[in-house]
Every structure is written in structure tokens, then in C-alpha cells.
Amino acid sequence: MEKVPTRLNVAPVPPDEIFALNGAFFADTHPQKVSLGVGVYRTDDGKPWPLPAVEKAEKQLAEENDLMRHEYTAIEGDVPFLKIARDLMFGFEGKASEEPAKARIASVQTVAGTGANHLGALFLAHHMKPRNVWLSNPSWANHMTIWELAGVPRKTYPYYHAATRSFDFDGMMSTLENDAEEGDAVLLHACAHNPTGLDPNKEQWIAIADLCERKKLFPFFDSAYQGFASGSLEEDAWAVRYFFDNKPDMEMCVAQSFSKNMGLYGQRTGAFHYITNRSATSIRDVVVNNLCHLIRGEFSMGPRIGCTIVKKIMSSEELTADWHNDLQVMSSRIKSMREALYNELVRLKTPGTWEHIVEQNGMFSYTGLTPKQVYALKDKYHVYLLKSGRASISGLSQKNVAYVALAIDDVVRNVL
Ligand code: LMR
Numbered sequence: 001m002e003k004v005p006t007r008l009n010v011a012p013v014p015p016d017e018i019f020a021l022n023g024a025f026f027a028d029t030h031p032q033k034v035s036l037g038v039g040v041y042r043t044d045d046g047k048p049w050p051l052p053a054v055e056k057a058e059k060q061l062a063e064e065n066d067l068m069r070h071e072y073t074a075i076e077g078d079v080p081f082l083k084i085a086r087d088l089m090f091g092f093e094g095k096a097s098e099e100p101a102k103a104r105i106a107s108v109q110t111v112a113g114t115g116a117n118h119l120g121a122l123f124l125a126h127h128m129k130p131r132n133v134w135l136s137n138p139s140w141a142n143h144m145t146i147w148e149l150a151g152v153p154r155k156t157y158p159y160y161h162a163a164t165r166s167f168d169f170d171g172m173m174s175t176l177e178n179d180a181e182e183g184d185a186v187l188l189h190a191c192a193h194n195p196t197g198l199d200p201n202k203e204q205w206i207a208i209a210d211l212c213e214r215k216k217l218f219p220f221f222d223s224a225y226q227g228f229a230s231g232s233l234e235e236d237a238w239a240v241r242y243f244f245d246n247k248p249d250m251e252m253c254v255a256q257s258f259s260k261n262m263g264l265y266g267q268r269t270g271a272f273h274y275i276t277n278r279s280a281t282s283i284r285d286v287v288v289n290n291l292c293h294l295i296r297g298e299f300s301m302g303p304r305i306g307c308t309i310v311k312k313i314m315s316s317e318e319l320t321a322d323w324h325n326d327l328q329v330m331s332s333r334i335k336s337m338r339e340a341l342y343n344e345l346v347r348l349k350t351p352g353t354w355e356h357i358v359e360q361n362g363m364f365s366y367t368g369l370t371p372k373q374v375y376a377l378k379d380k381y382h383v384y385l386l387k388s389g390r391a392s393i394s395g396l397s398q399k400n401v402a403y404v405a406l407a408i409d410d411v412v413r414n415v416l
Contacts, residue, residue, distance in 0.1 A: 016141075016142075017141060017386060017387065018037060018038050018039075018141070018386065019038065021037040021038070021384055021386065022035070022037055022038045024378075024384065025037060025384045028382055028384075030382040032381070032382060032400070032403060033382035033383070033384070034046075034381075034382065034383045034384065034395055034396075034400050034403070034404055035384050035392070035395045036383060036384060036385040036391040036392045036393070036395040036396070036404070037384045037385055037386060037392060037395070038392060039194065039260070039363045039364060039392045039394075040265060040392070040394065041228075041260065041263060041330050041363075041394050042394045042395055042397070043333075043397075044333065044397045044398055044399070045397065045399075046395070046397055046399075046400070048263075049263060049330075050263060051262060051263045051323065051326040052322055052326060053262075053313050053319050053320075053322035053323035053325075053326050054262055054263060054264070054309055054313070054323075054326075056319055056322065057309045057312035057313050057319055058309065060312060061308060061309070061312055069304065069305075069308065070304075071304075072300075072301060073109075073301050073302075073304055073307075074301065075292040075295055075296050075300065075301050076107075076108045076109065076288055076291070076292050076295070076301075077108055077109020077110075077271070077301060077302045077307065078109060078302075078304065078307040078308070078311070080311055081109065081271075081307035081308075081310055081311050082107040082108070082109060082271055083107075084310060084311060084314045085107065085256055085258075085270075085271040085273075085310070086102070086105055086107050086271070086273060088226070088233060088237075088314075089223065089226070089237060089240060089254055089256050089271075089273065090105065090237075090240070090241060090244055090273075091234065091237060091241050100278070100281075101244075101245075103281040103284065104244075104248070104275050104276050104277070104278060104281055104284070105273050105274070105275050105276075105284070106273065106274040106275075106276070106284045106285075106287035106288045106291065107271055107272070107273045107274075107288075108271065108272050108288060108291045108292065108295060109270070109271055109301065109302035109307060110255070110270045110271055110272045110302055111268045111270065111299060111302055111303070112257050112258070112259050112267075112268040112269055112270040113222065113223075113224045113255055113256070113257025113259060113270050114142060114146070114257075115268065115270060115272075115299075115302070116254075116255030116256060116257065116270045116271060116272040117142075117143065117146050117222060117255045118146050118149070118150070119272050119291065119294060119295065120220060120253050120255055120272050120274075121133070121146050121147050121149075121150035121152060121220075122150050122294055123272075123274070123290065123291055123294060124150075124152070124185055124218070124220070124253075125150040125151055125152050126290075126294070127290060128183070128185075128218065129183075130152060130183055130184050130185040130218060131153065131181055131183060131184055132152070132153045132154070132155045132180070132181070132184045132185070133147045133152045133153070133154055133155070133184065133185040133186075133187060133220070134155050134156065134157050134175075134176065134180055134184060134185065134186045134187065134217075135147070135154055135155070135156050135157075135187045136156065136157060136159035136160075136172070136187065136188075136189070136193070137156035137157065137158055137159055137160070138159065138160060138195055138196065138388060139156075139159075139187065139189075139194070139195075140189075140194045140195065140222075143187055143222070147187075152185070155179070155180075155184075157171070157172045157175040157176055157180075157186075158171030158172055158175055159171070159172055159193070159196065159198075160196050160198065160366065162368075165353075165356040165366070165368055166198065166356075167193075167196070167198040167199070167200060167204075169200060169204050169207075172208075173207065173208070173211060176211055176215065176217065177211065177215070180215060180217055182215065182216040182217075183216065183217075183218065184217050184218065185217070185218045185219075185220045186212060186217045186218065186219055186220065187220050187222060188208070188219055188220065188221050188222070188239070189221075189222055189224075190221045190222060190223035190224075190225075190226065190236070190237065190239055190240050190254070191223070191225055191226065191229045191230070191235075191236040191237075191238075191239065191361070191362065192224075192225035192228070192229035192236070192361050192362020192363060192364075193361075193362070194224065194362070194363070194364055194390075195364050195366055195386065195388055195390035196360065196364070196366040196390075197360025197361050197362050197363075197364045197365055197366055198360055198361070198366070199239075199361055199362075200239070202238065202242075205238070205239045205242055206242065209242060209243050209246065209247055209250075212243075212247075212250065212252075213247050213249070213250050218251060218252065218253075219243055219250070219252040219253075220252070220253050220255070221239070221240050221243075221252065221253065221254040221255065222254075222255045223236075223237070223240060223254055223255065223256050223257065224255075224257040224259065224260060225260055225261065225362050225363065226256070226261055227261045227324075227327040227331075228260045228261040228327060228330060228331060228362070228363070229331060229361055229362040229363075230331060230361070231327050231328045231330075231331035231332060232327075233324075233327070240254055244275060248277065248278040249277045249278060249279070250277060251274075251275060251276060251277050251280075252275045253272065253273060253274045253275060254272070254273045254275070255270070255272055256270055256271045256272070256273065257269075257270045258270060258306060258310055260363065261327060262306075262309070262310060262313070262323070263326075264306045264309065264310075267303065267305055267306030267309070268302070268303055268306065269302075269303070269306025269307060269309075269310060270302075272291065274287050274291070330394075333394070334362075334363065334393050334394055337393050337394070337396040337397070337401065338357050338358045338360070338365065338393055339358055340396065340398070340401045341354075341357055341365075341393070341396055341401055341404065341405060342354050342355070342357045342358045344401055344402055344404075344405030344406075345357075345405050345408065345409065347405075348405060348406065348409045350405070350408060350409040350412050350413075351412055351413060352368070352412060356368065363392055363393065363394060364390050364391065364392055364393065365390070365391045365393050366388070366389060366390055367385070367389045367390070367391050367408075368389055369385070369389040369408070369411070369412070370389070370415075370416070371387045371388075371389075372415050372416065373389075373408075373411040373412065373415045374386070374387055374389060375387075376410075376411045376414075376415045377407055377408070377411055380407070380410075380411075381403075381404075381407035381410075383403075383404055383407050
């Protein structure tokens with residue numbers, strides 16, 4: 001690098017692939033361009049979709065014209081929102097018998113899911129000092145960045161079996177069994193694994209929970225797709241709730257995002273929940289207090305508007321029902337696009353097997369396309385996906401799926 005007069009010692013870091021690709025897509029003027037890059041929901045017209053439940057809530061909020069709406073909240077965030085977020089995640093229904101379980105959970109508001117992951121990583125780095133964090137290979141690339149910035153050494157456990165395009169349960173278990181050390185953190189995707197779309201089944205989750213308990217590993221759940229993946233809030237929270245309900249002597253945490261399931265991408269709405277074991281509930285307030293210390297030193301408090309929308313929806317039976325319906329709309333459109341792409345590839349007799357596209361779950365498909373094929377898709381067809389072959393299925397529509405399938409067919413046949 002050219003020598004410049006500065007006190008800084010900076011070298012360029014690689015741009016974030018997901019957002020760099022998104023920028024390139026917007027700059028592309030080709031009429032048939034297709035974005036299968038960033039994980040955002042799109043309608044069948046390729047447009048963003050402010051959820052109808054959210055739009056109704058926004059309208060009501062505008063009419064209420066609350067004078068407090070631009071004020072500061074508490075450092076821990078909007079407390080009624082935090083209770084709603086917690087109850088959604090852990091499945092509380094407001095019964096008195098749930099109080100001892102609730103007493104284990106320390107919740108604070110975060111800057112969406114990324115902020116929750118970051119705050120959690122920083123909190124553990126300060127107060128638990130895990131020797132390592134174990135990330136799935138592959139994982140959402142930002143997990144690496146977040147833990148690197150928190151100063152915790154990163155290791156990976158096998159997750160994807162490329163030959164069979166399936167979840168490598170045995171590889172994951174034997175690596176954690178043999179190589180993870182007591183006190184290590186293990187990052188787990190609560191559902192709709194990003195990028196592979198492959199989740200453990202319930203039996204496998206039970207075995208993972210047992211392993212974490214026996215080896216005294218610390219489960220760190222990232223929950224970015226609750227309700228969005230299957231359409232059911234319960235189903236998508238199954239793993240988190242299983243750990244929480246069945247392993248009361250284990251500590252764990254959850255980073256929770258409302259970006260996808262409420263379509264609140266730009267509002268940066270989320271929460272971090274630290275769960276004490278049942279014998280340590282007396283430290284819950286100190287946990288909140290320490291999380292607040294980190295929050296205050298970095299951003300003072302999370303933003304208000306997204307939480308206000310979540311509260312509005314969840315405090316009205318009608319809006320809650322609308323939201324459940326919106327979740328069904330999004331998850332079923334994605335499932336139908338998986339099928340449409342699969343059917344087109346089968347019709348074209350595209351070499352290879354494509355069942356994995358319909359078998360995977362959530363926003364993404366790990367297509368199995370090679371980096372060169374991905375490059376050719378962008379270069380020749382203006383179809384954008386990540387170098388790993390991850391495709392955001394929501395970018396497909398009735399209008400473009402045949403075009404995308406033809407493009408894939410061409411690169412599979414002609415680009416090795
Ligand atoms: C993605 O993985 O594309 C999304 O979760 C967006 C992001 O923040 O990376």
C-alpha cells in the first residue's frame with residue numbers, strides 16, 4: 001500500500017459479501033436481473049412487502065400521535081416489548097405457574113439480531129470468557145465477524161455434508177464431543193439454518209442438548225426466523241424451548257430478531273435473552289445491569305419504533321391474527337417457489353439432483369452451485385447469489401423462475 005502520512009494503522013478488509021452483492025444488484029440495469037442474494041422477503045412482483053399487520057399498526061400509531069414517541073426509553077429498552085419478545089420466544093402464555101421459569105430470563109433490547117449476537121458475544125467475552133466459540137461450517141458469515149470483534153477464538157464444527165447435500169449430524173456431534181472444552185460457547189441456529197436451510201430434527205436437537213449439558217458447553221441460539229420458516233411460531237421455537245424447558249440446570253442465551261418475521265428490516269428490532277440456571281436466578285438483575293453497562297457504553301438504548309409496532313400488534317387479538325396470517329403468506333410463498341424451481345430443473349433435465357431445494361427450510365437454499373457457476377449466473381444472466389451457492393428463495397417469482405432455471409441449467413451444463 002502507498003505510504004500516507006497518518007497515525008492510523010489500517011489495511012482494507014474485504015467488503016461484506018451480502019451487502020456488496022446487494023449494491024451490485026441495485027446498480028445493475030439489466031431488465032431481467034434477479035436478486036437471490038440478501039435474505040429479504042419479496043412478493044411475487046419482486047417488491048418489498050410491508051406486512052399488512054404492520055401497516056395497520058403503523059396507521060393506528062399515527063392516529064394516536066403519542067407525544068412520547070420520540071423520547072428516550074430505558075437503557076434496557078422498552079420493557080413491555082421485552083416481555084412480549086420473551087413470551088413469544090419461550091412460549092409463555094401468562095400463567096402464574098410460569099413465574100419461576102420467567103425468573104431465569106434476563107432480557108434487553110438490541111439493535112436487531114446482529115446487535116443481539118454482538119451484545120451476547122461481548123457479554124460472554126467479558127463475563128464468561130469462553131476459550132472458544134464453535135460455529136457451524138458453514139454459518140452466516142457475520143457470526144465470524146461478530147465473534148472476532150468480541151475477541152473470542154473461533155472454531156468450527158462440521159454441519160454440511162456436500163456429497164449428500166445433507167446435515168452432517170454425526171460430524172457435528174463427534175467434533176463437539178472430542179474437541180470442545182468445558183465452558184466453550186456453541187452457536188446454534190434456532191431454525192432455518194443460514195446458509196444451508198438444513199436443520200436438525202427433534203431427535204437430533206435432543207441429542208445436541210444432552211451433549212451440551214454433559215460437556216458443559218454454553219448454547220448460544222441465534223433465532224432470526226421464528227414463524228417465518230414454517231409459518232408456525234411454536235414449531236420454529238421448538239429447539240430453544242426444548243433446551244429451556246428440559247435443561248433447567250444449564251445456562252444459555254438467545255439472540256432474537258424481528259427483521260424477517262415482522263418484515264422490520266430497517267427498524268433494527270430485537271432482543272437478547274440470557275438464561276440463568278434454576279439455582280442462579282438471584283443473579284438475573286445483575287446480568288441485566290451488566291448488559292445495560294455494555295449497551296450504555298455503545299448505543300445507550302435500542303431504537304423505539306420497531307418495538308412500538310411489535311407491541312401494537314401483540315396487544316391486539318385482531319392484529320396478532322393478521323400477523324399469523326402474514327407469516328403463513330411468506331412461508332408458503334417461499335415453499336411454493338422452492339417447488340417451482342425444482343419442477344423447472346427437473347423438466348429441463350438439468351444434470352444433478354435437485355430434491356434438496358424442496359427439502360431445505362426457510363429463506364435460503366444451499367444450491368450446490370460452484371463459485372464459478374455462481375459467477376457465470378451473475379455475469380451472463382444477471383442472477384445474483386452468494387459465492388457459496390446460497391440462494392435467497394424469496395427472490396424467485398412466478399415471472400422469473402423459468403428464466404432462473406434456464407440460467408442454472410446452462411451453467412450446470414457448461415461451467416465446471
Ligand atoms: C442474510 O443473511 O442475507 C440476511 O440475514 C441479511 C444479513 O444481515 O446478512
